[in-house]
Amino acid sequence: xxxxxxxxxxxxxxxxxxxxxxxxxxxxxxxxxxxxxxxxxxxxxxxxxxxxxxxxxxxxxxxxxxxxxxxxxxxxxxxxxxxxxxxxxxxxxxxxxxxxxxxxxxxxxxxxxxxxxxxxxxxxxxxxxxxxxxxxxxxxxxxxxxxxxxxxxxxxxxxxxxxxxxxxxxxxxxxxxxxxxxxxxxxxxxxxxxxxxxxxxxxxxxxxxxxxxxxxxxxxxxxxxxxxxxxxxxxxxxxxxxxxxxxxxxxxxxxxxxxxxxxxxxxxxxxxxxxxxxxxxxxxxx
Numbered sequence: 001x002x003x004x005x006x007x008x009x010x011x012x013x014x015x016x017x018x019x020x021x022x023x024x025x026x027x028x029x030x031x032x033x034x035x036x037x038x039x040x041x042x043x044x045x046x047x048x049x050x051x052x053x054x055x056x057x058x059x060x061x062x063x064x065x066x067x068x069x070x071x072x073x074x075x076x077x078x079x080x081x082x083x084x085x086x087x088x089x090x091x092x093x094x095x096x097x098x099x100x101x102x103x104x105x106x107x108x109x110x111x112x113x114x115x116x117x118x119x120x121x122x123x124x125x126x127x128x129x130x131x132x133x134x135x136x137x138x139x140x141x142x143x144x145x146x147x148x149x150x151x152x153x154x155x156x157x158x159x160x161x162x163x164x165x166x167x168x169x170x171x172x173x174x175x176x177x178x179x180x181x182x183x184x185x186x187x188x189x190x191x192x193x194x195x196x197x198x199x200x201x202x203x204x205x206x207x208x209x210x211x212x213x214x215x216x217x218x219x220x221x222x223x224x225x226x227x228x229x230x231x232x233x234x235x236x237x238x239x240x241x242x243x244x245x246x247x248x249x250x251x252x253x254x255x256x257x258x259x260x261x262x263x264x265x266x267x268x269x270x271x272x273x274x275x276x277x278x279x280x281x282x283x284x285x286x
Contacts (some may be wrong), residue, residue, distance in 0.1 A: 021072040023079040029072045038069040043076045080209050083207050109255035114140060114147075121153055128231075128269075130160040148174050151218050152183035159190045164198075167191050189265035197229040221258065228262060236262065241279050256280065 021029040021041075033039050042058050044051035063073040065195065121136035134157040140150040149172045158167035168191065174184050177263055200206070203226045209219040220239045228236040240262075243255035263273045 012055070017065075017067060017069070018071045019073070021074050022052065026072075026074070026079075033070060037087050040069060040071045042071060042073045043072060045075065045077050049149075078143060089208070114143070118149055118153070122148070125153060125156060125160070128160075130157040133157050145173070148177050148178035148181055149183040152181075152187040155187040156190055159194050162194075164194055167194075186267060188266055189261050191223065193228060193261060193265055197225050200226045200229075203227070203230065203260075215246070217247060217255075221251070221255060224255075224258065233262070233270070235270055235276070237276040237279065241283065244280065244283055256284075 007016045019029060029200070030039050030041055040058060040062065042051075042055055044055055058071055062069055117136055117140055121133045121140070124130075124136065125133035134154055137150045137157065138149050139152040141154065144150075151170055155167045155170040156171060158164065171184070171191065172189060178184060179188075203223070204225060206219050206223040209216055210223060213219070220243055223234040224239040227233075227239070237259065240255045240259045243250055246258075248256070259276060263276060266273045268274075
């Protein structure tokens with residue numbers, strides 16, 4: 001009989017993943033452990049012929065899973081109280097069916113773990129911890145080198161640290177079919193904005209120009225790009241909105257287009273994006 005549950009832990013040795021359990025240890029070895037990763041329970045008895053066939057198959061399959069699932073073995077002659085309370089299957093199964101069963105119960109756990117790690121990486125990057133985020137994206141890519149959100153995230157880490165050439169190379173690794181997904185598009189926009197900022201005059205010089213001539217839209221536009229590069233998103237939005245208000249057609253609607261690119265790079269839920277879109281809409285549709 002078998003039981004599964006929980007999310008996968010990181011790794012485990014062959015010794016760790018197979019364990020004899022008892023009635024007293026069942027809660028710890030199976031119930032509590034299943035909150036962390038799938039656990040199989042092998043109920044066996046010395047007189048059971050099929051058990052002698054199934055147990056080695058289970059052990060082999062569990063060890064081959066490399067820590068994605070654990071096996072707890074219980075002698076039902078010595079511990080008869082538990083087996084009747086657990087659902088599962090009886091009898092010996094071929095190794096192929098056991099392996100397929102393990103793949104099915106671990107697939108969901110692995111997927112959940114990947115989503116949690118990706119979420120944590122995205123959060124670290126949003127908080128400015130590009131190094132920590134890059135380490136988590138790298139973990140995901142070690143499992144799947146074509147993971148588009150992880151590649152996009154890693155590219156953004158490179159952008160944040162100024163390694164623009166590495167960012168380009170990383171974006172090029174995203175499978176062509178996934179290059180227009182939100183994460184990839186956002187990373188590409190962030191890279192384009194960073195490259196744009198490299199050719200902009202120093203922040204102080206732009207502020208002086210704007211102070212001398214508030215209608216110098218190019219100076220204001222460049223100042224917005226420079227401010228964004230410094231992480232001052234709200235100020236960048238304010239200056240671009242000001243251009244849209246004063247002259248919507250300036251530079252072929254350039255200020256609005258730059259805002260849209262900022263929003264794409266920052267993400268739909270970023271506070272600066274949410275507020276900026278509100279302000280832009282109030283102008284465009286007033």
